[in-house]
Amino acid sequence: MLCERTALCEAVGAMVPVLQQQAAADDAAGDFPGDSFHRLRQLGLLRAPLPETLGGLGLGDGATGAAALLRLLALLGEASLPVARLYEAHVNALQLICRYGNESLIRRCAADAVAGALFALWVTDPPEGALTMHSEGDGYGLVGAKAFCSGAGTATRALVTAATPGGTQMLIISVDPGTRVLPSPIKLSGMRAATTGSMDLTGIHVPADALLGETGDYLREPVFSAGAWRSAAAALGGLKALVALHRDEIRRRGRAQDPHQQARFGALLIAYETARLWMDQAALRGCLEDDSAAAIVAYVNLARLAVESACLDAMRLSQRSLGLGAFIAGHPAERICRDLATYLRQPAPDETLVKAASHYFHAPLPGPASATAA
Numbered sequence: 001m002l003c004e005r006t007a008l009c010e011a012v013g014a015m016v017p018v019l020q021q022q023a024a025a026d027d028a029a030g031d032f033p034g035d036s037f038h039r040l041r042q043l044g045l046l047r048a049p050l051p052e053t054l055g056g057l058g059l060g061d062g063a064t065g066a067a068a069l070l071r072l073l074a075l076l077g078e079a080s081l082p083v084a085r086l087y088e089a090h091v092n093a094l095q096l097i098c099r100y101g102n103e104s105l106i107r108r109c110a111a112d113a114v115a116g117a118l119f120a121l122w123v124t125d126p127p128e129g130a131l132t133m134h135s136e137g138d139g140y141g142l143v144g145a146k147a148f149c150s151g152a153g154t155a156t157r158a159l160v161t162a163a164t165p166g167g168t169q170m171l172i173i174s175v176d177p178g179t180r181v182l183p184s185p186i187k188l189s190g191m192r193a194a195t196t197g198s199m200d201l202t203g204i205h206v207p208a209d210a211l212l213g214e215t216g217d218y219l220r221e222p223v224f225s226a227g228a229w230r231s232a233a234a235a236l237g238g239l240k241a242l243v244a245l246h247r248d249e250i251r252r253r254g255r256a257q258d259p260h261q262q263a264r265f266g267a268l269l270i271a272y273e274t275a276r277l278w279m280d281q282a283a284l285r286g287c288l289e290d291d292s293a294a295a296i297v298a299y300v301n302l303a304r305l306a307v308e309s310a311c312l313d314a315m316r317l318s319q320r321s322l323g324l325g326a327f328i329a330g331h332p333a334e335r336i337c338r339d340l341a342t343y344l345r346q347p348a349p350d351e352t353l354v355k356a357a358s359h360y361f362h363a364p365l366p367g368p369a370s371a372t373a374a
């Protein structure tokens with residue numbers, strides 16, 4: 001298993017330059033990264049998050065599974081933040097299905113993933129017309145929409161949340177490609193290739209056995225908040241791409257001896273390495289779940305914000321060093337900064353910080369996860 005995970009990471013690593021080229025084309029066209037996902041599917045990436053018994057590599061299982069998932073998400077982020085974002089949602093959906101699903105739902109979804117289906121995770125409600133469900137025949141009917149749906153029009157399976165009188169319920173739905181995407185004037189400036197749109201899910205009939213878990217399970221901690229480590233891992237990859245690009249360009253311009261450029265590059269390296277070290281620990285804590293829910297969530301919350309802060313610092317430093325060149329459309333730094341700035345807008349950053357701070361006022365200070373403490 002360890003060898004197979006390592007081989008997968010190496011295969012994805014070898015593919016990074018090709019995926020980076022494709023990322024530029026997909027961004028320019030605003031297209032879903034179909035070619036990249038075709039390549040990744042052929043490597044077995046879409047089934048890799050499943051447990052071995054279901055045809056996967058158990059990404060995220062145990063310390064070595066956590067390290068492999070971290071490495072893969074960071075590699076994908078380095079290659080293309082939209083690809084990493086789409087894959088992160090796929091991993092999240094499959095992990096929730098394996099955690100909360102009944103056996104037949106798990107088997108069906110696993111078979112779909114093994115066959116190459118991309119799962120999306122659509123859990124954000126629009127300001128009006130949030131998704132609700134009601135009894136309908138032998139199952140449930142859906143009314144409403146979901147907002148900010150990455151993979152809209154392409155992902156054929158999705159984990160969605162619907163409001164019920166008893167709380168939030170997770171469901172697994174199937175969607176035909178190219179259907180149900182609402183025309184929307186809203187366009188994100190970055191992450192264009194994640195094809196994030198609104199989905200009209202009214203009229204979908206969901207069989208009773210497609211309900212995932214109980215009401216309230218989606219928000220259950222530590223899984224709900226600690227999952228943020230995966231998005232931060234993808235952002236870490238984007239940060240690495242920016243640092244490498246920065247170094248190459250300053251050298252090419254013959255400015256690597258300038259003390260100001262050196263000072264800024266030094267600060268950039270500190271930001272990157274700080275984020276990387278936080279993520280090593282956050283991935284372990286998020287995957288091992290060997291501490292109290294409150295402790296895991298607090299640590300991952302801090303890690304998420306540390307990565308956000310490192311990325312924001314890096315963009316400022318890099319734009320100062322590269323100058324106007326970093327703002328020319330088509331320059332990779334322009335795209336990476338645009339994607340990174342957009343992707344960093346994750347939910348409730350203020351609450352995340354103060355909740356983590358409140359935790360550590362009354363708990364031992366942050367330290368290594370138990371798997372690395374010895």
Ligand SMILES: Cc1cc2nc3c(=O)[nH]c(=O)nc-3n(C[C@H](O)[C@H](O)[C@H](O)COP(=O)(O)OP(=O)(O)OC[C@H]3O[C@@H](n4cnc5c(N)ncnc54)[C@H](O)[C@@H]3O)c2cc1C
Pocket residue numbers: 085089120121122123124147148149150151191194196342343344345346347348349350351
């Ligand atoms: C590229 C991209 C792809 C995405 N894809 C998906 C997807 O596939 N599926 C999906 O479900 N979602 C998706 N999302 C949406 C995502 O899940 C979040 O909804 C979104 O990122 C929240 O961003 P926000 O900045 O609006 O957060 P907010 O939480 O609204 O934060 C904005 C600001 O308001 C503050 N704030 C928040 N709440 C309060 C409050 N109550 N009072 C005062 N201040 C407050 C925050 O601290 C922050 O300063 C995607 C987002 C991005 C960027």
